[in-house]
Amino acid sequence: MSTLQPAALPESVNDKTIAEPPESVKPRRRRKTAAGEAARAISSPWASGTAIVIAILWTIPTFGLLVTSFREQRAINTSGWWTAFGDPSAWTLENYRQALAPGTSASLSQYFINTVVITIPAVMLPIFLATLAAYAFAWMPFPGRDALFVAVFALQIVPLQVALIPLLSIYTERLGFGASYWSVWLSHTIFALPLATFLIHNFMRELPGELMEAARVDGAGHVTIFFKILLPLLTPAIAAFGIFQFLWVWNDLLVSLVFLGGTPDVAPITVRVAELSGSRGSAWYLLSAGAFIAMIVPVVVFLALQRYFVRGLLAGGLKG
Amino acid sequence: MAQRTLTTGGKGAVARVPIDPPARHTGDTADTDVGGSFTLYNGSSGTFLPVKEGNDVMATVKFDQASRIYPGNDTPSVDRLDIDVADGEFLVLVGPSGCGKSTSLRMLAGLEEVNDGKIWIGDRDVTDLSPKDRDVAMVFQNYALYPHMTVADNMGFALKIAGVDKGEIRKRVQEAAGILDLTDYLERKPKALSGGQRQRVAMGRAIVRSPQVFLMDEPLSNLDAKLRVQTRTQIASLQRRLGVTTVYVTHDQIEAMTMGDRIALLKDGILQQCATPREMYDRPNNVFVAGFIGSPAMNLVSVPVTEDGVQFGSHRLHVDRSLLGSSGNEVIVGMRPEDVEVTTNEDGLELIVDVVEELGADAYVYATPANPDIRLEGVGDDALAKPFIARVDGRRVPDKGSKIFVYPNPDHMHVFDKESGARLG
Secondary structure, rough: OOOOOOHHHHHHHHHHHHOOOHHHHHHHHOOOOOOOHHHHHHOHHHHHHHHHHHHHHHHHHHHHHHHHOEOOHHHHHHHHHHHHOOHHHHHHHHHHHHOOOOOOOOOOHHHHHHHHHHHHHHHHHHHHHHHHHHHHHHOOOOOOHHHHHHHHHHHHHHHHHHHHHHHHHHHHHHHHHOOOOHHHHHHHHHHHHHHHHHHHHHHHHHHOOHHHHHHHHOOOHHHHHHHHHHHHHOOHHHHHHHHHHHHHHHHHHHHHHHHHHOOOOOHHHHHHHHHHHHHOOOOHHHHHHHHHHHHHHHHHHHHHHHHHHHHHHOOHOOOO | OOOOOOOOOHHHHHHHHHHHHOOOOOOOHHOOOOOOOOOOOOOOOOOOOOOOOOOOOOOEEEEEEEEEOOOOEEEOEEEEEEEEEOOOOEEEEEEOOOOOOOHHHHHHHHHOOOOOOEEEEEEEEEEOOOHOOOEEEEEEEOOOOOOOOOOOHHHHHHEEEEEOOHHHHHHHHHHHHHHHHHHHHHHOHHHHHHHHHHHHHHHHHHHHHHEEEEEEEEOOOOHHHHHHHHHHHHHHHHHHHHEEEEEEEEOOOHHHHOOOOOOEEEEEEEEEEOOOHHHHHHOOOOOHHHHHOOOOOEEEEEEEEOOOOOEEEEEEEOOHHHHHOOOOOOEEEEHHHEEEEEEOOOEEEEEEEEEEEOOOOOEEEEEEEEEOOEEEOOOOOHHHHEEEEEEEEEEOOOOOOOOOEEEEEEHHEEEEEEOOEEEEO
């Protein structure tokens, strides 16, 4: 996924959270040699030390942003964030209060709600369609299935930037969506479907076919098999893809900016945060607080679902 | 047979009766009225599980010239299969791997298309019905338990789909669990069960439905040897007790011999013989059946034909000429290891002893012909290395490397055509 992050600063946080478990990533690269080799690599003090150093380096800018968000506007403009520790009087919650206060022109709360409204359907819709498509590709023989599957996955090659303007013209001229949620819901779904179908299909293919046959003999049709047998077993794959898609949609700036512009009643928080730093670069104090407000939900979601995430990536082992 | 009384919810007397007489159901004698005081039962209503009303049709199975050709293959995987399975019968489909036995079973289940011919269950033509409309239950080789459901949910799944009410499902699951000794595990997930328990859950899933036909696809192959032997007996006796028509697939001829009322032996998709285990053993239809059934396998030797019989080494065997009429200069003579006469007199086929396997009461002698031109016929790829096997008294065994002479017991020898492999006489 070509990721266009909303702002430079939150990016470091997201990358940090994804890159955080290098202990488990690094040995996987060496799996070629042997399992024992990998086990030794995990416990190697050098690997652990390197991982910790990298983790600290990646976290520092984010930490600086966090400190900044609690400093007074005056202090931010005159000194670096590391000086804040020597000057406790400059600490304040005023930035957050202003950023969240309803009614003011700088308020982020409406945008925050917009982001939630955009994100939830934009995650559910591709998952729903992709699991259905993956089921057909995996377990229903029909003529041309393989060719069609390759074609669907090949769509992944098309950069989404190429599709933006044609889509916009279809939405506004043909469908009359204008700047409504529908345009982003649909666009995110369209862009996510190839990868989602591919991932879920591969996972589904790994499930033993005997399960489906047993269910068929037990009297289940396609619908029952899909909802009662496959969907529960697909939870790790769906959760893994769900996290990807959630982070991508939540942090998306490009798609929203193109289809929704800055319209306050539909634009997401990323658009607003970008505006804070861009159109009025003086509002640094609001930007730092806004970035953290925008960031808090993805971090919580990621931490809550990361066990599925890891399981989803290692999902081949489910058999039996 | 038409006067079958349904024993719905049949507990008590009727229910437990079939446990005692493990009478082998063989075709039309299947429903002998035991002692006259009990209700007749058939495949479906003989269970002591509650049974669907109106399910008193004969649960026979009939393959009528059924064929399956996989797309892209020239030769059929199952070639015009003709088998009749009687109501309540336990039929075993057996054969080497790739012989089409599993395909045949899957055709019956509806999981495999039937390209030609028909399949009947009772008086219904099920050839084009989907699996769910066939009223069959299947036990899979890898059990195919639903990993996310508890044992109870696994067993009740089919009933739940069929819309049976919850109390009824629970009752039937409890009863099946009782039969299979699974009551303590009903709330567990499959992953918390041992292999044997999983196997029983798979059985339970089939039993709960009280279907017209049980289909079992090598259900024992994932168990260890000891458990396999135990479970083999349990399945066979359970089937007699429930009286449900069963088609069972295995590649293991011992399983086939011990479990089946009748055995159908397939090779390359073609039915070789379908008969009772005794008949398969005593009167194999052709060389393949002779070599496949029985362990250790039957000895098969090509021998020249003489005026009044065949020449077996230096021993002359009398065989009715009229039987040999159509065959050429040579025929194949077969004898089971227990039907071999072993002597040290120069009478018979000369062999050199390779190995002696002592089993206590008996011993098996593995020997090779002293004359390297004489080849033992055999089934499969190991034909070249195939030794001659004879069973001898455990107290009088020949030494390794010694010379012995053998000839078949004339009352228990089999003669096959050299070309076609078909039985003569």
